[in-house]
Amino acid sequence: MSLTVVSLLLCGVLANDPATVQNRRLERDQTMAGALFKAGLDSVTVDGLLGALSASEYELKRARAGDQLRLVIRNGQLDTLEVRRNALNEWLVRRDGDRYVGKKREFEREQKVEVIELKVQSSVWDAAKAAGERPEVAMTLADVFAWDIDFYRDVQKGDTMRAVVEKVFAKGRLLGYGNVLAATYKGSTVGSKNIYRYTLPDGATSYFQRDGMSARKTFLKSPLKFANVTSGFGGRFHPILNYFGSHNGVDYGTPTGTPVWAVADGIVTRAGWDNGGGNMVCVRHVLSLETCYLHLSKINVKLNARVFQKDVIGESGSTGLSTGPHLHFGMKRGGAWVNPLNQNFPRADPLPLAQKVLFGETIAPYDAMLDAQPVASVGGAQSSPSAPSGTTTTQ
Numbered sequence: 001m002s003l004t005v006v007s008l009l010l011c012g013v014l015a016n017d018p019a020t021v022q023n024r025r026l027e028r029d030q031t032m033a034g035a036l037f038k039a040g041l042d043s044v045t046v047d048g049l050l051g052a053l054s055a056s057e058y059e060l061k062r063a064r065a066g067d068q069l070r071l072v073i074r075n076g077q078l079d080t081l082e083v084r085r086n087a088l089n090e091w092l093v094r095r096d097g098d099r100y101v102g103k104k105r106e107f108e109r110e111q112k113v114e115v116i117e118l119k120v121q122s123s124v125w126d127a128a129k130a131a132g133e134r135p136e137v138a139m140t141l142a143d144v145f146a147w148d149i150d151f152y153r154d155v156q157k158g159d160t161m162r163a164v165v166e167k168v169f170a171k172g173r174l175l176g177y178g179n180v181l182a183a184t185y186k187g188s189t190v191g192s193k194n195i196y197r198y199t200l201p202d203g204a205t206s207y208f209q210r211d212g213m214s215a216r217k218t219f220l221k222s223p224l225k226f227a228n229v230t231s232g233f234g235g236r237f238h239p240i241l242n243y244f245g246s247h248n249g250v251d252y253g254t255p256t257g258t259p260v261w262a263v264a265d266g267i268v269t270r271a272g273w274d275n276g277g278g279n280m281v282c283v284r285h286v287l288s289l290e291t292c293y294l295h296l297s298k299i300n301v302k303l304n305a306r307v308f309q310k311d312v313i314g315e316s317g318s319t320g321l322s323t324g325p326h327l328h329f330g331m332k333r334g335g336a337w338v339n340p341l342n343q344n345f346p347r348a349d350p351l352p353l354a355q356k357v358l359f360g361e362t363i364a365p366y367d368a369m370l371d372a373q374p375v376a377s378v379g380g381a382q383s384s385p386s387a388p389s390g391t392t393t394t395q
Helices: 032-038 043-055 124-130 136-144 351-369
Strands: 006-010 019-027 068-074 075-085 089-096 100-105 109-119 160-170 175-185 191-199 205-206 227-233 234-238 245-246 249-253 259-261 266-274 277-282 289-296 312-315 326-334 336-338
Touching: 032 043, 043 075, 043 089, 043 100, 109 124, 109 136, 109 175, 124 136, 136 160, 136 175, 160 351, 175 351, 191 351, 266 289, 277 312, 289 312
Parallel strands: none
Antiparallel strands: 006 019, 019 068, 068 075, 075 089, 089 100, 109 160, 160 175, 175 191, 191 205, 227 249, 234 245, 249 326, 259 312, 266 277, 277 289, 289 326, 326 336
């Protein structure tokens, strides 16, 4: 494992006070202590630095590959250590006499509400990049539309999305996305979908359609945010067992390690090894339904545990009788296998009647933002002049 080490000779306050600077990155499976020792520091100094980092809320056991280290050494002694993870997470340790003191740097964050518009040419992921947005906004939108849209099977070229989203900035740089406050999807397969985030009087927050019906269904359309259906339900030739037989589920082609969702609330009825299915999880749900997730590389739940919709119950893999990384997803109704792609599920409870007037008043500004003409070319992000007051905050 090679380290990128840059050493520079700097002039100190005095001519005889040279400083050596080392810039390093934590490598995969490397500890902070290991990186500091490799930088040539002695055990007393390393112990002092680790103690100061721990006191400044840097979790040593959760040190990440890629964390950047900047060490300034004067007259053979470490003067300062800076650790940077990202634009919002930096730590500074400095020498104070014969000890080291550390602190986490505080940064001012700004939250804005903006409208983004995506037009699909190949995928939602590529549409986000083409619009000048960070690609993870595609994951955010897939999450809120997960009850009605399968973001692999249902998305077609020419489909469009507009969304009112929270964006978090630091030093003028976009750090990421918060909540989707409202969104509309217009597609050739799924038609037009509008959803709005709304908080009920009891503090519960959910998504609703314009008419007050819940956007949430008892079951998701897919156990993965993005995946390619490589084999459907029914008869097929098995490439390993070398015979033609029934295929009691759907195969999704996806890289090893992809998070797998529980498609609905339920109780884990199986979590372990199956000779053919490899690492497998099964969950019992309402309506005499049971779902099974096969060939996992990792299982995150235990037998008899209660799970909730969108809990990550495992990670996709290629264990058992498998020709490559994928997820086999099966569904039983009343003990018999059924095609998961052909099922229709009821929606959650609608908005209470007493809330409809306030709900309409709440979403009206977001409708105006979604309906406004973009100030830039289609696909770009824009701030709306009609955004509700208070949508820009400083934290």
